[in-house]
Amino acid sequence: MQSRSERFAAFRRALKDKGLKSTAQRDAIAQTFFATTRHMSIDDLYQEVRKANPRVGYATVYRTIKLLKDCELADERHFADGQTRYENADSEEDHHDHLICDKCEKIVEFNDQRLELLQEEIATNLGFVLARHRMELYGICRECREGAGGGRRRPER
Ligand SMILES: [Zn+2]
Ligand SMILES: [Zn+2]
Structure with missing residues (x-):
């Protein structure tokens, strides 16, 4: 970093x-x-x-x-x-991807080496040299599922 x-x-x-x-x-x-x-x-x-x-x-x-x-x-x-x-911007060693809550729009960052390697492998198998990728997962966060009408009032970004 x-x-x-x-x-x-x-x-x-x-x-x-x-x-x-x-x-x-x-x-x-x-x-x-x-x-x-x-x-x-x-x-x-x-x-x-x-x-x-x-x-x-x-x-x-x-x-x-x-x-x-x-x-x-x-x-x-x-x-x-x-x-x-x-x-x-990420430097190469601290790349991260995103999980986004559809309800409160909270953005959570994650990095999983298994996912990174799998993406490399898929690209290589299909004849690509990977330059970059964008991984975004959408769903409902825990706070929004648990809280009655819950979640934060203001999305945290
Ligand atoms: Zn949420
Ligand atoms: Zn980010």
């Missing part, structure tokens, strides 16, 4: 490569993003960044997250609800 400061250094290099200046706003956006373990929509990130720097505009958040995605620091996720979300 890359440290937060390594990610930030990579972000600075990416800005430079694109001929963009590092600004207080862009830095605040990147720092906020690197500090989170959540799966955030652009709007979530915008709300969060504004706590640190109220002058940050939505368009800047939008462009910065696209840049983070371009330089592979952010992974874009499309879960079934149609909302695009971003999370810190």
Whole structure:
């Protein structure tokens, strides 16, 4: 796992490569993003960044997250609800997949080596060299099944 400061250094290099200046706003956006373990929509990130720097505009958040995605620091996720979300990109050794609750939209991360190996095996048998995969399992979480009308009021991402 890359440290937060390594990610930030990579972000600075990416800005430079694109001929963009590092600004207080862009830095605040990147720092906020690197500090989170959540799966955030652009709007979530915008709300969060504004706590640190109220002058940050939505368009800047939008462009910065696209840049983070371009330089592979952010992974874009499309879960079934149609909302695009971003999370810190996996390094190779800490890849994870997702379980998503259809009711409260809670997202749980997991990693299972058996599944990873099986996917490799299936791909190899079908003549593929695997570059990436996306595994999303949907269902109803325990809290939602047990609670009377239960689950959390606000989905945790
Ligand atoms: Zn649930
Ligand atoms: Zn995730």
